[in-house]
Amino acid sequence: MAEDVSPFSRYPSRNDMTRRASRNVKEEAIHYALLATATLSIVTTVGILVSLMGETLFFFSEVSIVEFLTQTEWTPLFAIKKFGIWPLVTATALVAFIALAVAIPAGLLIAIYLSEFASPRARDVIKPVLEVLAGVPTVVYGYFALTLVTPILQEFIPGMRIFNGLSAGLVMGIMIVPMVASLSEDAIGAVPQALREGAYGLGATRFEVALQVVLPAALSGIVASAVLALSRAVGETMIVSIAAGQNPTFTLDPRVPIETMTAYIVQVSLGDTPFASLEYRTIFAVGAMLFFLTFAMNIFAHWFVRRFREEYD
Amino acid sequence: MAEETATAGGAPPVFNASMQWRRIKSHFFVALGLLSVLLGIVTLLVLLVDVIVQSAGWLDWQFFTSFDSRFPERAGVKAALFGTLYMMAFTMLIAVPLGVMTAIYLEEYAGDNWFTQFIQVNIANLAGVPSIVYGLLGLQVFVRWMEMGRSVLAGSCTMALLILPIIIVASREAIRAVPPSMREASFALGASKWQTVRNHVLPYALPGMLTGAILAAARAIGETAPLITIGALTYVPFLPEHPLDRFTVLPIQIFNWVSRAQSEFHDLAAAGIIILLVVLIALNSVAIYLRQRLRTRY
Numbered sequence: 388m389a390e391d392v393s394p395f396s397r398y399p400s401r402n403d404m405t406r407r408a409s410r411n412v413k414e415e416a417i418h419y420a421l422l423a424t425a426t427l428s429i430v431t432t433v434g435i436l437v438s439l440m441g442e443t444l445f446f447f448s449e450v451s452i453v454e455f456l457t458q459t460e461w462t463p464l465f466a467i468k469k470f471g472i473w474p475l476v477t478a479t480a481l482v483a484f485i486a487l488a489v490a491i492p493a494g495l496l497i498a499i500y501l502s503e504f505a506s507p508r509a510r511d512v513i514k515p516v517l518e519v520l521a522g523v524p525t526v527v528y529g530y531f532a533l534t535l536v537t538p539i540l541q542e543f544i545p546g547m548r549i550f551n552g553l554s555a556g557l558v559m560g561i562m563i564v565p566m567v568a569s570l571s572e573d574a575i576g577a578v579p580q581a582l583r584e585g586a587y588g589l590g591a592t593r594f595e596v597a598l599q600v601v602l603p604a605a606l607s608g609i610v611a612s613a614v615l616a617l618s619r620a621v622g623e624t625m626i627v628s629i630a631a632g633q634n635p636t637f638t639l640d641p642r643v644p645i646e647t648m649t650a651y652i653v654q655v656s657l658g659d660t661p662f663a664s665l666e667y668r669t670i671f672a673v674g675a676m677l678f679f680l681t682f683a684m685n686i687f688a689h690w691f692v693r694r695f696r697e698e699y700d
Numbered sequence: 701m702a703e704e705t706a707t708a709g710g711a712p713p714v715f716n717a718s719m720q721w722r723r724i725k726s727h728f729f730v731a732l733g734l735l736s737v738l739l740g741i742v743t744l745l746v747l748l749v750d751v752i753v754q755s756a757g758w759l760d761w762q763f764f765t766s767f768d769s770r771f772p773e774r775a776g777v778k779a780a781l782f783g784t785l786y787m788m789a790f791t792m793l794i795a796v797p798l799g800v801m802t803a804i805y806l807e808e809y810a811g812d813n814w815f816t817q818f819i820q821v822n823i824a825n826l827a828g829v830p831s832i833v834y835g836l837l838g839l840q841v842f843v844r845w846m847e848m849g850r851s852v853l854a855g856s857c858t859m860a861l862l863i864l865p866i867i868i869v870a871s872r873e874a875i876r877a878v879p880p881s882m883r884e885a886s887f888a889l890g891a892s893k894w895q896t897v898r899n900h901v902l903p904y905a906l907p908g909m910l911t912g913a914i915l916a917a918a919r920a921i922g923e924t925a926p927l928i929t930i931g932a933l934t935y936v937p938f939l940p941e942h943p944l945d946r947f948t949v950l951p952i953q954i955f956n957w958v959s960r961a962q963s964e965f966h967d968l969a970a971a972g973i974i975i976l977l978v979v980l981i982a983l984n985s986v987a988i989y990l991r992q993r994l995r996t997r998y
Contacts, residue, residue, distance in 0.1 A: 424798050427802065438840035500733025504730050523747070524922025530954065592725070594725050623830070624924075625924050625951075652836070674832070681833075682825065
């Protein structure tokens, strides 16, 4: 063509321009495809809310919400059905409390030890152990609690039953230790080195630096890690399903069989419960309660860190 | 150390001048820390020794090639092994592309606005949702509304949503680790955004993303609760041949055996646990190897 010999020919030809345009179309399409996958996380959250709330509303159209929140008997699978959630709540609270009583002191001590005392070589040994501990499937911990920890506890504690809250709680605590340790260590690691050096310069020992300087400075992160650990303990399922039993009893006795919220969901799921039956809806009502409890804890933890973080720069 | 000065109690701030006592406190604290570490190590060792001892004699060829049975000596993990394999294949096929694409969007495309913030907060929250709640989501959405039934596919979709946050976070980190100079060089040569991402960012981020995907797979293989909730079977005397067939997986099989009263089944559970742990250790080793290679590259 004539244009080709013009001095302007080194600029993009018409052909190039259409290619460029098609390239732009492709770029746009890819952009929107990526955006669509990113919104999937929102769709998932909406899906959780809709599926939980839908069945929960059906549930409360048949069962009084007052009974659900105030009664202390939970027998939805029996002939005489009672829907007081408290036995499940106390069981969940009991096991979570025992778990945290193990996980928070141990996790925090490990975190302080690793960041303030341990030699690099010790860290290289301990870190992988914690990672392995965190990677063990919960069903394995359940086996451990039922077949190993419970028989040992039965030796020492009179009246200890095969299924009990104590064994499940203790093992769950060990399971959560790595999580508390790593979150607390992150918080402690964020404390500026200058603070430590200042304290050392004044003649403080390592212990004093750790306890009186580093710990207060990292407190917001440590509290957050404790709350996240609680959320994890409340949502944990397999250990309690295997080792704590399936008897919804309104008690805080750690020696007897109980049933947590999660264990109840598992118990119902193991039977072939028909869709849209009342039993089917109970697990969504319990699940909704579980979701909002853990959701509130997670939000609180993130808010707490942001609100009470010590800024040093 | 030499001075034996009396403690100057009373005056605030309380200061104990006895160096010896302060040292002892320090040592005591280290002892407590080591004790806590020991708690973890001992638990791990006891657990390993216990499953190895308990499973002795049960881990034979017959165990791998048999279906579950009422008789412990005839029971095996064939259905559970294949179920885990199928479920994981579909799970990764769904979760990895979605996770990587989301990560690319957030790192390379998204503007700094409320919508991006919202997505990020959402992903962080989803990571903290208890796994059993994902099971309820899967039960209602995939099993019931989408009519997949209590199938391999429904299980995989549920599990994919569960591990998506893990894959997204790992992939984002991998993408962020690619130096900006790579992108700038590519743009300077006239490459478009997607060409830059496709040909320059992704190849460099690949080992990191792979590591994340493997760790996510390890998490999914050990998950039990969501699959029980969507109604995966505990007794499966057949191999799933179709994505819509019913299935069982290794952790559910272990749960089933632990839940039975006879101690022979507990031994079978120990044997199953060994297989599960071997698979997990293998996966983690690959992840560590990849991470190491990644480190030497930069």
